[in-house]
Amino acid sequence: MLELYHNAASTCSQKVRMVLEEKSLDYTSRPIDLIAGEQHDPAYVKLNPNHVVPTLIHEGRALIESSLINEYLDDAFPKVPMKPGDPAGRHAMRLWVKRFDQSTQGAIGVVTFAIGPRRLILDQPEEVREANLAAIPDPARRAVRRSVIEHGIHAPEFDGAMGTLVELLDDMETALAGQNWLTGNAFGLADAGVLPYVLRLDHLAMTPLLSADVRPKVADWYARVQARPAFTVAVSEWLPEPLLNVFRSGGEAVWGQVERLIQTD
Numbered sequence: 001m002l003e004l005y006h007n008a009a010s011t012c013s014q015k016v017r018m019v020l021e022e023k024s025l026d027y028t029s030r031p032i033d034l035i036a037g038e039q040h041d042p043a044y045v046k047l048n049p050n051h052v053v054p055t056l057i058h059e060g061r062a063l064i065e066s067s068l069i070n071e072y073l074d075d076a077f078p079k080v081p082m083k084p085g086d087p088a089g090r091h092a093m094r095l096w097v098k099r100f101d102q103s104t105q106g107a108i109g110v111v112t113f114a115i116g117p118r119r120l121i122l123d124q125p126e127e128v129r130e131a132n133l134a135a136i137p138d139p140a141r142r143a144v145r146r147s148v149i150e151h152g153i154h155a156p157e158f159d160g161a162m163g164t165l166v167e168l169l170d171d172m173e174t175a176l177a178g179q180n181w182l183t184g185n186a187f188g189l190a191d192a193g194v195l196p197y198v199l200r201l202d203h204l205a206m207t208p209l210l211s212a213d214v215r216p217k218v219a220d221w222y223a224r225v226q227a228r229p230a231f232t233v234a235v236s237e238w239l240p241e242p243l244l245n246v247f248r249s250g251g252e253a254v255w256g257q258v259e260r261l262i263q264t265d
């Protein structure tokens with residue numbers, strides 16, 4: 001009934017898998033290897049013209065854009081509701097989600113590629129690397145990807161991207177001061193939406209940003225998310241150990257520099 005084209009470690013895929021799991025929805029998994037460039041396969045591009053994951057197939061329709069897929073799932077399968085029940089709560093939820101789409105997703109892409117998969121991509125034959133870069137349809141996105149692959153954390157985009165992510169954590173800390181979850185006292189779409197970004201910072205060895213000494217509310221939120229049964233099934237069981245090692249070792253190698261960069265901002 002549901003088919004999900006996704007990638008095990010991709011942030012946008014994680015947020016959709018999390019919602020599917022919270023709602024106990026079964027789906028057929030269609031994995032897409034992003035490093036190998038399967039998102040550019042013409043058959044896949046027919047489903048997702050943006051050459052990205054995830055894509056959800058439901059009742060013959062191909063649904064794209066992770067945040068919109070999650071709202072769709074909540075509308076189509078309302079038994080376990082993940083949107084606040086009141087208009088103000090839904091507005092707050094959509095404000096978070098809008099922010100994830102407008103700035104967080106781009107920032108996490110910069111930081112991830114600058115530290116992690118960059119090394120795998122630089123090991124690829126030049127013609128494979130160039131073909132995959134050339135296939136990114138959006139010229140701005142293509143230019144940023146090239147920049148972070150070439151320059152890593154010294155890319156001009158890196159500093160601003162880290163600033164965006166630190167600001168997000170600070171705003172989460174504030175939002176969580178009077179409630180358990182981002183938009184109230186139930187785990188909802190905003191929490192599922194932000195989870196992959198917090199997790200990615202952790203995987204990139206930026207764990208000190210999430211420590212209870214620095215951001216106690218975020219640390220507590222993160223521990224409670226990780227304790228949810230859906231997290232195990234939707235996120236941790238999918239994580240490929242070799243890629244996690246690339247993230248962690250890449251992050252550990254640059255954490256000192258990144259920390260100085262954040263402190264001087």
Ligand SMILES: N[C@@H](CCC(=O)N[C@@H](CS)C(=O)NCC(=O)O)C(=O)O
Pocket residue numbers: 010011012013034039051052053054064065066067101105136
């Ligand atoms: N706004 C899109 C962004 C999707 C996106 O950027 N997906 C990434 C993985 S998280 C991807 O497929 N990247 C492949 C590439 O950039 O080549 C969404 O939320 O679905």
